[in-house]
Amino acid sequence: MSGFVPRCAKQSRAVGRHGLVAQAAPIIGLFALWQLASSAGWVTAYLLPSPARVAAALVGAAARGELGRHVAASLLRVGEGFGITVCLALPLAVLASFAPRLTAAFNPLLTFLRNTPPLALIPVLILWLGIGESSKLALIVLTSFFPVFMGAVTGLGNVDPRLVEMGRSLGFSRLRILQRIMLPESTPSLLNGLRLGLGYSWRAIIGAEMVAASSGLGYWILDAEEMARIDVVFAGIFAIGILGMLLDRAAYLAASRLLPWIDVRAQWYA
């Protein structure tokens, strides 16, 4: 029988070791240029501290436990906020896909909300929820809700109706069709939404923590700005960027582990 295509053949178009070197080269080049500019005195250290100073600030904060505390606070907020988003967006997306007329009625309202920058809502959120944790979580939820919701709605809406008919021919109930056919079939789009949503929540956290927080990477940056510690500001920016990359990588690994039938790599790096 000649019908079998081994899995490994599919993964050969992956980013190999060669690609990794290619990806590292521009980063190394940028750092080298930056160090050169600092050493040669082309830029004032007040505007752009040298990479060495930024690294020292990062290491110092890590040694004092300051970095760990802020990272943990931020991660916890993202985890909570994103968790709430998922718990809200997925059931609502299922509801929307089962009640298309209801969804159509809500469409203008949803479009309005989707196009309102969540940062613009900060004053309102503080007024309603105070300056505690809940206004920060609300901001994360507002930012990450739509990518997750839209990803799920698109995925569920694009399930091949012929597969649904197949389920009916097997005597499946609507719930079983949702559970066994529609949800698994919509995972690629769902996954895309979740990934975007996770990235959005990570970005929203900084906005959230610049609002009367006493911990978190956003607070750390704002605090450093007030102390005129530009090296710490840069350290904070790097911490956020690197953690965001790690989160994305972790999500990628989880997805390729949990969803073996999807070529996650192709989707992720498309």
Add this chain to the structure above:
Amino acid sequence: MVRLTRGTRGGGVPGRESDRGSPSSHDGPALRLEAVHRCFAVDGRVIRAVDGVDLEIAAAGITTVVGPSGSGKTTLLRLAAGLKLPDSGSVWRRPGSKLSFVFQEPRLLMSLTVEGNILLGLGGGRAARGDLDRVREVEELVGLGEFRRAYPDQLSGGIAQRAALGRALVRNPDLLLMDEPFSALDAPLRRRLQDELLSILKLRALSVVFVTHDLAEAVYLGDRILVLRRGRIVRDEAVVLGRPRDMRSAIACRLQDSLAQTLDSDAGATSPSFDPEPSPSRYPKLKEDIV
């Protein structure tokens, strides 16, 4: 018999259909259609896809249905399965009987292995202990043993269609409805799967309704051949050929020629019939249905 009426949905679930027949009627036909009509609206016009079909399908044997495209073959099969409901008339099945449907495309779930897809045929619930043995048995039967753990995107068309056949057979159906299941395959593979189907059917007595547009296939497989034109059965032929069938024998050739004549005897046969009454809004739009 169990009657499928408007409002009854779902293919093979006998529990959800109103059981009005006597359960002992096991010798009766597997399927009965009485004055079944079904129309669609296309571009503001009404097409009578199935136009008054009376039909009884015996509890065993293969009934092949041929007809030009647009003659209502697929609609007829979906009405029999309960995937569509008739505008008027009734469809009856034996109480407690199980049916399986094999579509033109494999319709496998990308998220499941071949084994998982076949297991789906057992209802999609949590797998019981005996279920996996049953699946293994069917995998051997349809020649899928080595592909058990493969995903659908790794399969060729023939293997994928075997998996779809496995999903249908694992239910142990009394009635197997097949909608041009081999038409997307190349000729040698089609012939091989036809023979495999025949040898599987030798092992278990069930009733098969097999829709095809290929006359040779209809003659090769059918114990009975129905010719459908413009939503009506225009010929009902019992096939007297033995098995294995030699398609080059004089009788087989004559039968095929005569069937071709029946198909061609009406110049307008390939265009669906149009209803002159302008009341299309009563009928569902065609695009909502899968044709």
